[in-house]
Amino acid sequence: MVRRNRRRSKSIYILAAVLFGIAIVAIAYFATQGLGDGSNSKAYPLSVLPQNPVLGSKSAQFAIFEFGDYQCPTCDYWFKTQEPSIVQNLVDTGKAKLVWRDFIIYNSDSRLAASAAYAAGEQGKFWQFHDLLYTNQGQANSGWVTTKLLISFAQQLGLNVTEFTQSMNSGKYDSLIDSNFQAGQQAGVQGTPTFFVVGPTGKYVTISGPQPESVFEQAIVSLGGG
Amino acid sequence: MSTAIALLFSFMFLYFDGFYFVSPYLVAYIDSSRFSVLLLDVTISAFSGIVLTLSAYEISSLQVRTAGYRHTGLVGVVVAFLAGACPCYYLVPLLAVAGGAGGALATLGILFYSYQAPIKFSSLGLLLLTAFVQERTLRAACKVPVKVGG
Numbered sequence: 213m214v215r216r217n218r219r220r221s222k223s224i225y226i227l228a229a230v231l232f233g234i235a236i237v238a239i240a241y242f243a244t245q246g247l248g249d250g251s252n253s254k255a256y257p258l259s260v261l262p263q264n265p266v267l268g269s270k271s272a273q274f275a276i277f278e279f280g281d282y283q284c285p286t287c288d289y290w291f292k293t294q295e296p297s298i299v300q301n302l303v304d305t306g307k308a309k310l311v312w313r314d315f316i317i318y319n320s321d322s323r324l325a326a327s328a329a330y331a332a333g334e335q336g337k338f339w340q341f342h343d344l345l346y347t348n349q350g351q352a353n354s355g356w357v358t359t360k361l362l363i364s365f366a367q368q369l370g371l372n373v374t375e376f377t378q379s380m381n382s383g384k385y386d387s388l389i390d391s392n393f394q395a396g397q398q399a400g401v402q403g404t405p406t407f408f409v410v411g412p413t414g415k416y417v418t419i420s421g422p423q424p425e426s427v428f429e430q431a432i433v434s435l436g437g438g
Numbered sequence: 439m440s441t442a443i444a445l446l447f448s449f450m451f452l453y454f455d456g457f458y459f460v461s462p463y464l465v466a467y468i469d470s471s472r473f474s475v476l477l478l479d480v481t482i483s484a485f486s487g488i489v490l491t492l493s494a495y496e497i498s499s500l501q502v503r504t505a506g507y508r509h510t511g512l513v514g515v516v517v518a519f520l521a522g523a524c525p526c527y528y529l530v531p532l533l534a535v536a537g538g539a540g541g542a543l544a545t546l547g548i549l550f551y552s553y554q555a556p557i558k559f560s561s562l563g564l565l566l567l568t569a570f571v572q573e574r575t576l577r578a579a580c581k582v583p584v585k586v587g588g
Contacts, residue, residue, distance in 0.1 A: 353545065422456055426465065
């Protein structure tokens with residue numbers, strides 16, 4: 213009986229050690245996957261289309277595509293903690309441009325928010341509206357995205373509210389939103405936020421999740437950004 | 439063994455909570471506003487290691503069973519897993535896509551995310567309770583009987 217119990221204890225210890233070892237190996241494997249030599253051989257399905265909002269110089273060598281949802285809390289977290297320094301150090305310096313692509317994963321409020329942002333973009337205020345959406349983000353799928361709120365943002369930004377409302381409700385951005393989602397799926401987006409740092413030769417590095425600015429800088433270096 | 443389990447749980451929880459990333463590079467990032475979450479994750483991991491180890495010892499070595507509290511410990515570990523996995527940026531979208539953007543699974547994922555703090559505190563409470571009871575049980579079971587004789 214004692215011997216059997218000792219054998220069982222030993223098995224448990226061995227199992228724990230094996231599980232721990234698997235975890236270490238898995239982490240090491242994934243850590244080496246995206247090592248930034250930019251040699252991803254897949255042809256990238258991403259390109260900056262005329263209707264894609266671009267922050268920064270359109271002639272910047274590197275493009276950072278962000279696939280996000282305005283109701284996504286981790287997108288909001290990244291917006292508040294990392295985007296300011298990325299804009300300051302990479303976008304404003306002309307090294308990279310930030311390109312927004314919708315990847316709607318929550319309910320129809322996300323689509324309404326996205327349409328509103330594009331409607332604001334018609335009057336030259338896409339990124340300001342985008343910032344207001346994240347700054348005032350509520351709980352996902354809670355109904356915080358209301359027409360009243362969106363119109364208040366438009367008023368805050370000094371937009372023509374009539375034109376803004378008509379454009380927002382017209383449905384004309386549905387195909388753009390859908391095509392962004394399809395592009396994201398093609399590129400392998402599995403969650404939000406997901407970023408693609410694309411270099412001048414078309415090679416790219418995928419950055420999944422709300423990762424810090426240093427990762428983006430390293431990605432640019434690995435793609436030949438120096 | 440409890441250290442190994444605690445480390446394993448820590449690796450998982452900290453990854454799910456976005457304190458480190460492994461692709462494209464291994465990078466750790468701790469925002470000062472989330473230090474309390476980090477502490478909570480590490481504490482839950484530590485107690486999960488203790489409870490699981492004590493449970494394993496009870497199962498393998500002792501005749502005494504505290505079935506009810508052992509189940510409590512396992513519930514604590516399961517709840518800790520759920521809460522730890524909640525904020526995972528890919529879990530909620532996966533649930534949303536699997537269940538349809540407005541579906542029940544997406545709602546469940548959002549609920550877990552929104553209430554992750556009370557869920558994690560509850561699991562910590564369950565783990566603490568179980569660890570306390572297990573410690574007392576094992577202490578009683580391992581007591582060397584005092585022989586009274588001449």
